[in-house]
Amino acid sequence: MPRPYLLLSTVAAVTVASGVAIVGLARGNEPATIVEAPHPSASASRSAPSSAPAVPPAAEPPAGLPVIAYAKGPAGLPADPAPASTAAITEALRPETTVALYDAPGGTPRAVLPARISGLRVLAPIVARQNGWVAVLAPAANRRIGWVPAENAGWTAEPLRDQLVVDLSERRLSWLREGAEKGRWTVAIGTRQTPTPLGRTFVMGRTGTSGPVYAGLDALVLGSVPEEPEKLAASLRKAHTGIHAWTNTSVFGDDVSNGCVRTPAAVQKKLLAQIDPGTPVIVTA
Known part of the structure; x- marks a missing residue:
């Protein structure tokens, strides 16, 4: 069985040590060339084209910089500037060991993104490129990005082909591959008190479940993580949202979960067969 991870669950307990997880889950400046009249004693002069903007240098990360963990997200990172964008994201950053996340190109290092988080291989979608830096969606946080130098930064780029879009107003999950819709389904989402977090996030990986309501999938x-963890049971406050099967078909089209997206079993089977880690997930209002 895959390693279990704590998800927002409508069931009170999750047992990690025993290998069981219960789920339910409760991002050409061409300069003008100026020609002046020649000085009587000089030839005509022209301004030389300016060079490309310099890449802001990366400050050395300090010792003891916080490492992002499953139950502890980063602090001090900027907000995603386009959380509701459904534009295709075609690359993900894959750390070779660890990389520091900065709060701006050439800014302050705020957190360490490890190669794995609780055993899940990290693939963070790249959402922007600017002046020799790339911005990625931060895991274990909602609507936050971190900046990484594009060159010699200890990471590689991985292609992405899929995208999941959750429309909360329609209670609908859509799957797109290279921009073409492959499927759409009615699902269940979080309640007003325990909502499904808005914005761009991504699939970190998969985990096993326990209980017949999850169809054995x-x-x-x-x-993404709970918007207001204080409204949840203590055991769920450091959990993540997720997408999982639900055998009670009466919930589809309703706001009933603690934040997760509940799908029909046949849909979950399809997603598990097709969707890879790093796949962007956009939750819109």
């Missing part, structure tokens, strides 16, 4: 673990 794994859940997809997302990078």
